[in-house]
Amino acid sequence: MLLIRPSSSLLRHAIAFRSLATHSLSKAERGKQLAAYRAVDEMLDSSLEKGIIGLGSGSTIEHAIERIHQRKDLHSVVYVPTSFQTKRLILHYNLRLGNIDQYTSVDLTIDGADEVDANLNAIKGGGACLFQERLVAQASKKFVLIADERKKSDKLGSKYLRGIPIEIVPMALQTVLFNIQNMWENATVRLRMATPTDKAGPVVTDNGNLILDCQMGPIDDPVNVYRDIKLLTGVVDVGLFCNMAEVAYFGGLEDEKVDIWYKQKSGKGSTVVRS
Numbered sequence: 148m149l150l151i152r153p154s155s156s157l158l159r160h161a162i163a164f165r166s167l168a169t170h171s172l173s174k175a176e177r178g179k180q181l182a183a184y185r186a187v188d189e190m191l192d193s194s195l196e197k198g199i200i201g202l203g204s205g206s207t208i209e210h211a212i213e214r215i216h217q218r219k220d221l222h223s224v225v226y227v228p229t230s231f232q233t234k235r236l237i238l239h240y241n242l243r244l245g246n247i248d249q250y251t252s253v254d255l256t257i258d259g260a261d262e263v264d265a266n267l268n269a270i271k272g273g274g275a276c277l278f279q280e281r282l283v284a285q286a287s288k289k290f291v292l293i294a295d296e297r298k299k300s301d302k303l304g305s306k307y308l309r310g311i312p313i314e315i316v317p318m319a320l321q322t323v324l325f326n327i328q329n330m331w332e333n334a335t336v337r338l339r340m341a342t343p344t345d346k347a348g349p350v351v352t353d354n355g356n357l358i359l360d361c362q363m364g365p366i367d368d369p370v371n372v373y374r375d376i377k378l379l380t381g382v383v384d385v386g387l388f389c390n391m392a393e394v395a396y397f398g399g400l401e402d403e404k405v406d407i408w409y410k411q412k413s414g415k416g417s418t419v420v421r422s
């Protein structure tokens with residue numbers, strides 16, 4: 148039998164990536180691209196030559212990786228992925244791939260978000276990658292969010308209506324459902340299902356776990372909600388990223404503007420400045 152070994156370039160092209168050509172972008176996609184390009188250009192510079200950069204997951208981060216690919220001065224940097232998707236993109240663009248096992252201290256991580264509030268707290272996990280995203284973000288000296296302007300919010304839970312993503316160990320499905328329902332009577336919790344034409348049954352995360360989406364309306368106290376859910380046995384992670392981001396870039400849909408919200412130290416704490 149003749150075995151044909153595909154060349155690495157064939158392998159790369161066997162994986163379908165979205166076309167990100169600027170002329171064919173929708174308004175939403177252009178907003179994501181504006182935020183991603185601006186964040187890469189402002190936050191990553193050539194002085195990071197030997198740097199370690201974390202890369203989040205989702206559609207906005209694809210634009211960031213494309214920008215990094217265009218910026219030849221950023222090719223000696225090591226990139227730590229937060230998902231299967233991002234790992235494939237790093238390889239696709241021939242960037243240097245690292246691993247959180249090798250680099251427990253990361254200089255900076257850029258990631259997308261499903262919703263960002265006025266304190267730079269975020270809902271994440273729309274793409275089911277929240278656990279690895281937090282793992283890398285927590286190891287990072289700086290955490291930067293990128294999104295289109297539709298993700299701006301006054302209160303988490305008022306824009307991203309699918310609910311807070313929660314990654315759970317499959318065996319704990321019933322007990323976690325029961326406990327959340329007990330703690331928040333008005334919450335609606337659903338097991339996230341895969342698209343039936345692609346896979347029957349639930350979405351399975353990169354870690355072999357399941358995702359619940361917990362709708363509880365606008366959230367007054369995301370820090371406590373995060374803590375209460377996280378403490379349930381069987382919960383691996385909760386898609387509330389509080390007090391982590393230092394800056395968020397939002398790309399406009401109707402104009403070419405990028406709004407930047409960043410934390411500035413004031414007294415004992417910090418305030419969020421919008422520019």
Ligand SMILES: O=C(CO)[C@H](O)[C@H](O)COP(=O)(O)O
Pocket residue numbers: 203204205206207208258259260261270271272273274275276277280
């Ligand atoms: O948290 C995530 C994946 O788990 C993503 O960063 C989030 O869902 C935003 O995705 P997109 O950039 O496609 O809007």
